[in-house]
Amino acid sequence: xxxxxxxxxxxxxxxxxxxxxxxxxxxxxxxxxxxxxxxxxxxxxxxxxxxxxxxxxxxxxxxxxxxxxxxxxxxxxxxxxxxxxxxxxxxxxxxxxxxxxxxxxxxxxxxxxxxxxxxxxxxxxxxxxxxxxxxxxxxxxxxxxxxxxxxxxxxxxxxxxxxxxxxxxxxxxxxxxxxxxxxx
Numbered sequence: 725x726x727x728x729x730x731x732x733x734x735x736x737x738x739x740x741x742x743x744x745x746x747x748x749x750x751x752x753x754x755x756x757x758x759x760x761x762x763x764x765x766x767x768x769x770x771x772x773x774x775x776x777x778x779x780x781x782x783x784x785x786x787x788x789x790x791x792x793x794x795x796x797x798x799x800x801x802x803x804x805x806x807x808x809x810x811x812x813x814x815x816x817x818x819x820x821x822x823x824x825x826x827x828x829x830x831x832x833x834x835x836x837x838x839x840x841x842x843x844x845x846x847x848x849x850x851x852x853x854x855x856x857x858x859x860x861x862x863x864x865x866x867x868x869x870x871x872x873x874x875x876x877x878x879x880x881x882x883x884x885x886x887x888x889x890x891x892x893x894x895x896x897x898x899x900x901x902x903x904x905x906x907x908x
Contacts, residue, residue: 732774739760786849786853787852787853790856790857791856797860811908829886
């Protein structure tokens with residue numbers, strides 16, 4: 725049975741969406757192609773007609789996840805005290821102890837482990853997405869005063885989130901103290 729181009733595109737989008745979610749929740753090594761396709765409601769067999777490899781999907785999932793994060797930040801930056809308001813919301817306790825949707829935090833370690841040899845596609849995708857995220861939908865470039873201020877605030881919050889998530893089950897008081905130290 726022939727599948728329409730529209731259906732092929734929709735299937736690919738579902739795979740990328742589910743892969744981005746699963747990679748954020750379990751890490752790239754913690755998720756197999758079968759789990760991704762099952763979550764998308766598709767069979768494993770069609771995966772390799774859509775993607776060259778799981779690594780190629782990981783790079784595309786990074787792009788999609790960071791694009792969504794950029795959109796969220798851009799909306800927040802439209803409001804007064806946007807970056808501070810975004811940071812307050814970002815550093816809520818349920819984000820520390822629950823499943824974080826933030827790809828900047830959840831994908832960073834996996835991306836850092838990629839790129840051996842000539843395959844730096846995930847790092848390139850992440851770098852491009854991170855650059856756009858830090859600009860927050862504005863025409864800001866690294867080194868400009870507004871970019872520096874926004875990036876400093878976000879980097880503090882993201883670093884605190886990363887550390888807090890690493891210890892929250894073992895020492896919830898320490899996790900909360902870390903987050904509180906940078907919460908505006």
